[in-house]
Amino acid sequence: MDKKHIQSILKEALEQEYPPSQIDLLPNVQERLVPGRNRSTGQEEKMNRSISRRLSRFALGTLAILALLATAFITPQGRAFAQDLLQFFRRAESNVLPLPVEQVAATDDPSAPTAPPPAPLVSVAEAEKTAGFDARELPSVPSGFRFAGAMANAGGISIQYDAQGGGGALLINESVHGFMQSEWDRAPAESISSAKVGGLEAEFVQGAYVVYPNATNAEWNRDAAALRLRWIEDGIWFEMAKFGDVESITYLDQAEMIALAGSMVYTPVESQDAASTPAGLTDAAQSTTESDHVLLAELAEARKVAAFDVQELPSTPQGMVFQGATATSGSITLQYASEEQGAGTLSINESLTGENWEEFPTEAMTEIHVGEVDAELIKGAYIFRPGDASGTWNADVNIMHLRWSQNGVWFEILLTGGGVGSLAHLDQDGLIALAESMMEGPFSLEIAEAEALAGFDVLKPTWVPEALSFKGAAFESKEWQRKQNTVRTFYFFSSDEYGPGLESNGVILTQQPIESVEDCEICDLIGPTAEVQTVQIGGSTGEYVLGVWKADDSGNWIWEDEPYLQRLRWQANGVAFELLYMGPPEAVTKADLVAIAESLK
Amino acid sequence: MDDRIAISRIKQGDLDGLESLIHHHQVQAVHAAYLILYDRALAEDVVQAAFVKVVERIHQFDEDRPFAPWFYRIVVNDAIKLAKRQKRQIPLDEFDEQTRQIAEWLIQPDAQPEQLIEKKELSENILKAIQSLPPKRRAVIVMSYFLEMSEAELSAKMDRPLSTIKWWLRDARQRLYDLMNNSR
Numbered sequence: 001m002d003k004k005h006i007q008s009i010l011k012e013a014l015e016q017e018y019p020p021s022q023i024d025l026l027p028n029v030q031e032r033l034v035p036g037r038n039r040s041t042g043q044e045e046k047m048n049r050s051i052s053r054r055l056s057r058f059a060l061g062t063l064a065i066l067a068l069l070a071t072a073f074i075t076p077q078g079r080a081f082a083q084d085l086l087q088f089f090r091r092a093e094s095n096v097l098p099l100p101v102e103q104v105a106a107t108d109d110p111s112a113p114t115a116p117p118p119a120p121l122v123s124v125a126e127a128e129k130t131a132g133f134d135a136r137e138l139p140s141v142p143s144g145f146r147f148a149g150a151m152a153n154a155g156g157i158s159i160q161y162d163a164q165g166g167g168g169a170l171l172i173n174e175s176v177h178g179f180m181q182s183e184w185d186r187a188p189a190e191s192i193s194s195a196k197v198g199g200l201e202a203e204f205v206q207g208a209y210v211v212y213p214n215a216t217n218a219e220w221n222r223d224a225a226a227l228r229l230r231w232i233e234d235g236i237w238f239e240m241a242k243f244g245d246v247e248s249i250t251y252l253d254q255a256e257m258i259a260l261a262g263s264m265v266y267t268p269v270e271s272q273d274a275a276s277t278p279a280g281l282t283d284a285a286q287s288t289t290e291s292d293h294v295l296l297a298e299l300a301e302a303r304k305v306a307a308f309d310v311q312e313l314p315s316t317p318q319g320m321v322f323q324g325a326t327a328t329s330g331s332i333t334l335q336y337a338s339e340e341q342g343a344g345t346l347s348i349n350e351s352l353t354g355e356n357w358e359e360f361p362t363e364a365m366t367e368i369h370v371g372e373v374d375a376e377l378i379k380g381a382y383i384f385r386p387g388d389a390s391g392t393w394n395a396d397v398n399i400m401h402l403r404w405s406q407n408g409v410w411f412e413i414l415l416t417g418g419g420v421g422s423l424a425h426l427d428q429d430g431l432i433a434l435a436e437s438m439m440e441g442p443f444s445l446e447i448a449e450a451e452a453l454a455g456f457d458v459l460k461p462t463w464v465p466e467a468l469s470f471k472g473a474a475f476e477s478k479e480w481q482r483k484q485n486t487v488r489t490f491y492f493f494s495s496d497e498y499g500p501g502l503e504s505n506g507v508i509l510t511q512q513p514i515e516s517v518e519d520c521e522i523c524d525l526i527g528p529t530a531e532v533q534t535v536q537i538g539g540s541t542g543e544y545v546l547g548v549w550k551a552d553d554s555g556n557w558i559w560e561d562e563p564y565l566q567r568l569r570w571q572a573n574g575v576a577f578e579l580l581y582m583g584p585p586e587a588v589t590k591a592d593l594v595a596i597a598e599s600l601k
Numbered sequence: 602m603d604d605r606i607a608i609s610r611i612k613q614g615d616l617d618g619l620e621s622l623i624h625h626h627q628v629q630a631v632h633a634a635y636l637i638l639y640d641r642a643l644a645e646d647v648v649q650a651a652f653v654k655v656v657e658r659i660h661q662f663d664e665d666r667p668f669a670p671w672f673y674r675i676v677v678n679d680a681i682k683l684a685k686r687q688k689r690q691i692p693l694d695e696f697d698e699q700t701r702q703i704a705e706w707l708i709q710p711d712a713q714p715e716q717l718i719e720k721k722e723l724s725e726n727i728l729k730a731i732q733s734l735p736p737k738r739r740a741v742i743v744m745s746y747f748l749e750m751s752e753a754e755l756s757a758k759m760d761r762p763l764s765t766i767k768w769w770l771r772d773a774r775q776r777l778y779d780l781m782n783n784s785r
Contacts, residue, residue, distance in 0.1 A: 018641065
């Protein structure tokens with residue numbers, strides 16, 4: 001019974017169960033594509049999801065309102081309400097808001113679907129082009145925040161800042177259409193207060209409708225960390241909203257927010273150029289990459305944008321879920337959040353410059369090692385208070401930075417909430433172990449460097465299959481390493497033909513000078529059932545074998561004929577050689593391995 | 602109209618291209634989603650949404666690459682997510698001996714189940730056998746057997762090394778095997 005037969009039976013079974021004649025999706029797809037008919041297909045929802053994703057790491061149940069704010073505010077739906085404007089916030093009739101059915105379902109399932117990649121964040125200048133008007137901006141990035149980017153549609157702009165270290169955000173929404181019109185937008189009258197922004201009437205609200213686990217209603221929580229300020233000026237409808245309550249942004253209360261709103265300008269001062277650059281972008285990169293700054297759900301796509309060999313964790317850390325990745329050319333940030341909502345976040349930034357590394361007090365830094373690489377660990381955070389623009393360092397804040405540089409790439413891991421609760425395993429040692437697990441493999445040397453360390457002539461192939469490229473070399477001699485006095489060179493798949501998932505596959509050439517077979521570190525036994533083929537490599541006789549040792553369910557080692565692992569071994573001139581190939585058998589064949597061996601010089 | 606032309610038209614704002622894509626792919630896509638969800642309405646909803654995403658993201662799509670794997674990946678991913686929410690998995694012990702034999706055949710095709718079971722029964726029960734798996738494992742079976750993706754394609758599309766894909770496939774089969782043994 002072959003695979004084709006299985007496929008045919010499956011197809012037949014499906015056609016019986018679900019006849020193709022009953023499938024006609026065109027009318028419904030067309031229906032969904034009609035603008036405004038189904039918001040889930042529109043740009044508005046993309047923005048909605050973007051905000052939701054970015055804030056999900058800290059909010060209690062305020063996600064629903066967060067998710068709607070930037071989106072609905074800048075859409076025409078708010079226009080009707082605008083015509084009737086006497087108040088900036090609609091008054092809710094109740095402190096309880098029933099949830100739509102789909103949201104009830106979503107709240108009881110932490111593994112509910114994640115959103116697709118949202119709309120890209122761009123520079124303010126780019127957003128202004130889309131919006132069609134000149135946005136007002138803050139004169140500088142507010143203390144405790146960093147500029148994240150802006151998004152826009154015709155007539156609306158949302159400028160976004162993230163709290164440094166995560167856990168909060170500041171949104172500035174500007175629209176020619178009016179404020180959002182949604183149940184979530186309302187607030188009980190007692191939570192709304194009048195205010196003045198630059199002499200103009202405004203309204204301020206603190207609180208949000210909060211969705212508690214398994215609840216079918218959202219309840220108004222006047223203490224929720226959501227502050228909103230609305231006003232109108234020059235025909236533009238403004239909303240400033242702050243979410244999150246991490247210490248670095250707690251200073252931004254009602255009074256500070258009103259002051260901040262009053263400071264907004266049409267043309268930022270010169271320093272605003274930097275503030276308008278999405279976090280993580282260097283000045284040098286800005287001109288070419290700012291519009292490429294994207295918030296992506298899928299790592300593969302982010303890797304393409306980053307355009308360098310990105311290292312990643314071998315698996316998602318225990319107690320966390322992968323949130324997505326942001327990338328620009330030459331920089332990528334992988335975001336994780338605790339499964340337990342609000343317990344912590346983990347972000348891993350890799351860049352080719354390291355220029356956006358934040359300055360920390362020297363006394364806050366501890367020199368450590370990640371593997372064999374020098375690294376520094378920083379515990380704590382700057383706390384910004386009104387009147388204290390430079391901030392005060394607080395070592396008790398549960399934020400850890402771990403950073404190092406390796407092979408031209410600058411790594412920084414930022415962990416909040418580690419070492420306690422569900423993230424107890426991510427204490428200092430746990431964080432270091434995490435970093436070590438993602439460090440680049442041992443192939444970090446040039447052949448000449450490995451040769452110098454090894455003290456013997458390392459042979460190099462003059463031919464390898466076209467799909468393979470030289471990755472690097474490694475020299476192993478330490479006691480804890482498996483091989484003694486061996487040099488390994490790695491030729492990996494660089495060709496797109498086999499897809500981006502094969503970078504860790506390829507050919508490893510191992511060489512070790514030996515005086516006798518007993519010295520040979522690369523002459524491991526192969527399984528008794530392995531089929532060994534004798535091959536001729538120039539004047540030497542070699543052995544070729546398919547397979548690998550694997551542990552069975554009982555923990556016993558068994559030899560498995562694995563076509564994805566091929567070995568060719570031989571000895572010549574006092575050196576033992578092994579070519580180990582991992583990958584699709586059709587990409588590199590036995591004949592190819594022999595050809596590589598014969599090309600060694 | 603082939604997929605490449607259809608995509609080119611969509612990029613130019615011509616939704617006739619979408620109609621062509623829908624006609625080419627809707628049946629296989631809905632069947633794939635159905636194999637994961639076991640719910641007609643949900644399967645159609647997932648595929649409809651996937652076509653809408655195609656329009657939304659069409660400018661991200663590289664026309665030099667085949668459309669089908671990209672599209673089916675969206676379908677399969679979304680179906681998995683929805684299936685997790687639906688939590689519609691039927692314990693294997695609710696199935697009869699025939700279903701177990703078919704599940705075993707999916708794992709070890711050389712077992713020649715048609716010697717034990719009439720083809721009609723096989724056809725009727727194979728869907729039940731797949732339904733006994735959790736969504737992600739179903740997806741591996743769907744992608745491998747139904748969408749005819751090679752392990753190399755799966756590796757590329759899932760952004761995982763080939764060895765991982767092989768492991769997933771083996772694990773899916775192993776899990777089915779364990780389920781059967783435990784239910785006996």
